Amino acid sequence: MPVEYLKETPSQTGGPYVHIGLLPVAAGLATRTQEQPHILEGAGERIRLTGVVMDGSGHPVRDALLELWQADRDGRHNAGGFLGWGRAAADPASGEWVFETIRPGVVPWRDGRPQAQHVSLLIFARGINIHLHTRLYFPEDAAALEADPVLRSIEQAGRRATLVAARTGAADLPTYRLVIQLQGEAETVFLDM
Template sequence: MPQELQYLRETASQTAGPYVHIGLAPGAAGFDIYKQELGHDIVGPNAKGERIRVEGRVIDGTGSPVKDVLLEVWQANAQGIYAHPEGGGEVEDGFRGWGRVITDFETGEWAFETVKPGPTGGGNVGTQAPHINLWLVARGINVGLNTRMYFSDEEAANAKDPVLNMIEWEARRPTLIATRTEQDGLAVYRFDIRLQGENETVFFDV
């Protein structure tokens, strides 16, 4: 090793933020910059299937809501097809299957409207239960966290899901299940994400 390189130190790591939500979702943060903001409309007006609302909070190790989180959403359509050349088929016009949402600065609540996805082909692992993939980043998080949200009214499919069954501790599997209620005729799924502590959400290394 050249002598000059022996004195170089590792570059310090940096957490995301504090303005990551503004940079990646300026419209949601109150900044009217783009004519059409990337990631605002997940499924478009032509998507088939049940329209649903997903809502929740991101909660830290002390039980307090984290109020500057950005979440990215990936999902299949109601037929279990992703908007991707290798997604297994064609999707409806306007269906992206991807979006961004930020938490409310006052309450820490986040929410988005979409359609309930169908079961998806899992490649080498088999058919997977309906689910939504979530990636979140915030101030204090060095690396974005990946998790999944499954649906409480899909018990039979969840019981056979290969990814859920990879989680060794069965008691932790419920941290990935969203609870269904109905509000004004709309199906609403509640999914709180806990970063640390009791009932910490399962995160995946992907």
């Protein structure tokens, strides 16, 4: 059959059981070591990232799955034994997600300009056909945030704040919290990357 007569296959969402295939530990199955960033002793400053994914009506998405991608403390990806990758499932009761990792280094943009320290987050959940891509930035360096090429590309300056995590008062580890809003007035900025 000629290509021009073929119809597009309908897309499907991840469904309510996406975490079973992508994160078996969330379904009570055996844990794989790749599911949290592998942190070597002395790899960098340990931090905790927390948050919740909220739907358009303000309710937690309790079956969301997040994937984290980040650079090591020197701004390199997949270097020196630090994979810079992990997955976390939202807690089925509260919708909260947690990553324990290290503070990432500064990564250069395509043209060599430094980007503010950040991690990339991919969000998978039922009702989402293709994962959503966003970033979590750290609030401490206002000048770096102001100069970051990705943040500067967001035309509505007020929406940039949806990517900047809040530092919490946790005593054991520096902890940053980001609420990811899927729809609505405070919708998080999602990136087409």
